[in-house]
Amino acid sequence: MSWTDERVEKLKQLWSEGLSASQIATQLGGVSRNAVIGKVHRLALPGRAKSGTPATASATRPTNRNTTPPRAPNFASRAAGRTQPSAPPPQATPSAPRTAGATALKQETVIEAEAAPAPQAKAGVVVPIMRKIALTELTERTCKWPVGDPTADDFFFCGCESPENSPYCSYHAKLAYQPVSERRRAS
C-alpha cells in the first residue's frame, strides 16, 4: 500500500495521540510498524521523548557515514496517553458476590463458601481471567473473543494469550470451534 494523503494524515493523528508504531500499523493496515516508523522519521514528526536518554547518541554504529542531523529534543506528547488505565484485577467469575460492607459480616465465611465454587465447578473448565482489552490492543497473539455488545461502550475483547497464532485463547477456542452438533450433545 502507498502513503496516500489520507493515510499520512491518519498516521500523524494517531502518532500524536501517543499510539505505538505497531498499533498504528495495525490500524492503517497493509504496513508494518517499521514502515510506520520510517514514515514518521521522513515526515520529521516528533519522536517519543525518553527520560535521560541521549536521543541522538549513535556512537557505536558501523558505517556511520552521515552526520546525525540536529534533532530537536522534543517534549513528550504524553498527554493523550490513555489507552485504558490498566483494568483493575478483573474477576473470572462475572459478578463478584459482594457482601455489602455494612451489616451481616459475621456470616461472611459461610456465604463465600457457598457462592464461590458454584460457577466453574460444574463444567470443570477454568475460565480465564479476561484482560478486557480494546480493539486497538489486539495483536497476533491475543484472544479476540468479543464480550458484550459491540455498540455499547463497555464492549471489550478477552485479550488473553492465544497459543500459536490462534485467534482465541484455549478456553474461547473451545467455545468457538465447538460444532453445533457437539454442543447439543453436551448436556
Add this chain to the structure above:
DNA sequence: CCCTGATTCGC
C-alpha cells in the same frame, strides 16, 4: 520472550 523506537541502506 514480548514489546518499544531509531537507524541504515538497498531497492
Add this chain to the structure above:
DNA sequence: GCGAATCAGG
C-alpha cells in the same frame, strides 16, 4: 521515498 533488517533498549 520506501521499509526490511538491524540495533538498542524496556
